[in-house]
Amino acid sequence: MAGPFDDELDQTLTIDEYIDKVEAEELEADLVLGGDEGKECTYAMGYMKRQAIFSCVTCTPDGNAGVCTACSLSCHDGHEIVELWTKRRFLCDCGNSKFGEFSCKLFANKDVENAQNSYNHNFKGLYCTCNRPYPDPDVDEQVEMIQCCICENWFHEEHLGLHSPDEIPRDEEGEPLYEDFICKSCSAACSFLMLYPQTIWAKGEQHDAAANEATSSTSKGKNVLEDVSSAEESRKLEKDHGLYSSPNSNNLIGGSELGSAGKEVVIGESSKVIDSNQCTKNATPSGTCLLGVDVAVVCPVSEIKPFFLSKNWRESLCRCETCVDMYNQRCIGYLLDKEDSIVEYEKTATQKREEKLQQREGDEVNFFNKLGHVEKMEILSGIADFKDEFRSFVENFDSSKPITSDDVLQIFENLRKKRQRLQ
Numbered sequence: 530m531a532g533p534f535d536d537e538l539d540q541t542l543t544i545d546e547y548i549d550k551v552e553a554e555e556l557e558a559d560l561v562l563g564g565d566e567g568k569e570c571t572y573a574m575g576y577m578k579r580q581a582i583f584s585c586v587t588c589t590p591d592g593n594a595g596v597c598t599a600c601s602l603s604c605h606d607g608h609e610i611v612e613l614w615t616k617r618r619f620l621c622d623c624g625n626s627k628f629g630e631f632s633c634k635l636f637a638n639k640d641v642e643n644a645q646n647s648y649n650h651n652f653k654g655l656y657c658t659c660n661r662p663y664p665d666p667d668v669d670e671q672v673e674m675i676q677c678c679i680c681e682n683w684f685h686e687e688h689l690g691l692h693s694p695d696e697i698p699r700d701e702e703g704e705p706l707y708e709d710f711i712c713k714s715c716s717a718a719c720s721f722l723m724l725y726p727q728t729i730w731a732k733g734e735q736h737d738a739a740a741n742e743a744t745s746s747t748s749k750g751k752n753v754l755e756d757v758s759s760a761e762e763s764r765k766l767e768k769d770h771g772l773y774s775s776p777n778s779n780n781l782i783g784g785s786e787l788g789s790a791g792k793e794v795v796i797g798e799s800s801k802v803i804d805s806n807q808c809t810k811n812a813t814p815s816g817t818c819l820l821g822v823d824v825a826v827v828c829p830v831s832e833i834k835p836f837f838l839s840k841n842w843r844e845s846l847c848r849c850e851t852c853v854d855m856y857n858q859r860c861i862g863y864l865l866d867k868e869d870s871i872v873e874y875e876k877t878a879t880q881k882r883e884e885k886l887q888q889r890e891g892d893e894v895n896f897f898n899k900l901g902h903v904e905k906m907e908i909l910s911g912i913a914d915f916k917d918e919f920r921s922f923v924e925n926f927d928s929s930k931p932i933t934s935d936d937v938l939q940i941f942e943n944l945r946k947k948r949q950r951l952q
């Protein structure tokens with residue numbers, strides 16, 4: 530017989546670990562769902578800023594459709610579902626032309642297609658540049674993936690295009706110190722970010738020295754290295770000689786570090802573009818732009834690394850007309866919308882979760898207060914019996930040992946016997 534503890538039989542879990550695990554799973558689910566109770570299809574709400582999206586591999590194996598939480602539960606119950614975490618500006622496809630004869634039980638009257646939806650291989654249950662499923666059946670230990678805030682694809686640490694996963698800004702506990710990640714392919718469209726001051730880049734432990742001397746974006750330059758060995762050497766030299774933060778160092782601008790790329794955009798002390806390439810010659814600094822350059826004529830960077838952005842970096846983005854036009858042209862205008870960020874989404878989700886937990890408590894009290902005296906007494910004595918039984922179980926149990934399903938069944942067996950004796 531399949532029981533709730535069957536999965537855990539092989540694992541050893543103490544009571545505390547089990548409770549922590551359940552609570553963590555509940556919290557994680559609530560953070561993804563963002564307060565969506567999964568009762569109504571979200572189609573009627575239009576392209577939402579962000580919501581949890583699922584793909585049904587049973588109905589749409591080609592990965593060309595996504596459905597909302599409610600549809601995943603009501604319309605695709607028992608189907609093979611891929612959880613896609615959250616996606617921005619996505620309209621539920623459930624029952625539209627992608628689903629053939631299948632119709633949505635919750636909101637049948639949808640357009641044949643949602644033209645603004647975007648799909649990628651995640652909808653087929655595949656992730657990263659390596660095109661693997663998650664969890665990956667061929668891998669013993671699943672590594673967590675990082676989501677790009679632009680394309681919303683997920684990537685393995687070792688497939689980010691870094692020299693080492695140590696370059697990912699993290700604290701001692703391994704918690705991320707960055708708010709957003711931009712993958713290697715999307716960082717090309719966001720190369721203008723290199724015109725911004727140091728403060729927008731997330732710094733890990735190993736970057737402390739550079740972060741403290743954040744007078745220019747030169748340390749970012751090391752993330753666009755082409756010739757690693759020689760650059761590594763010169764960086765060491767600079768560090769040793771205290772030259773590291775000097776924006777005028779030849780090694781940092783158009784020198785050995787950037788030489789082969791040629792097109793790299795580097796910013797100097799004066800927050801103006803210093804570029805070895807002629808393509809910014811026509812730049813006309815605008816008085817209102819934070820960057821003081823015409824971003825439209827700044828050349829794209831040919832070969833760059835993924836970006837790790839610091840906390841609140843989106844607030845630093847210039848909102849001048851030219852920059853806004855540029856964001857829109859590159860289809861990344863959402864970066865200016867605070868509510869687009871995962872951080873903001875999770876903040877709202879946490880609030881809604883707290884309201885829900887309070888409401889749940891209130892509902893229980895209300896339910897209880899409506900009962901008659903005899904029913905109240907029965908419930909209270911039932912709870913007291915359970916508490917006694919559970920307490921004696923816990924007191925006599927070695928908490929370093931795992932609880933098995935037999936132990937739990939024994940608690941209920943004891944309670945049943947007690948009731949029988951009372952009757």
Ligand SMILES: [Zn+2]
Pocket residue numbers: 569570571572596597598599600621622623635636
């Ligand atoms: Zn739906």
Ligand SMILES: [Zn+2]
Pocket residue numbers: 585586587588589604605608
């Ligand atoms: Zn389905």
Ligand SMILES: [Zn+2]
Pocket residue numbers: 570599600601604623624632633634635636
């Ligand atoms: Zn549906």
Ligand SMILES: [Zn+2]
Pocket residue numbers: 656657658659660661684685688
């Ligand atoms: Zn990968």
Ligand SMILES: [Zn+2]
Pocket residue numbers: 677678679680681682711712713714715716
């Ligand atoms: Zn990306």
Ligand SMILES: [Zn+2]
Pocket residue numbers: 817818819820847848849850851852853
């Ligand atoms: Zn601007």
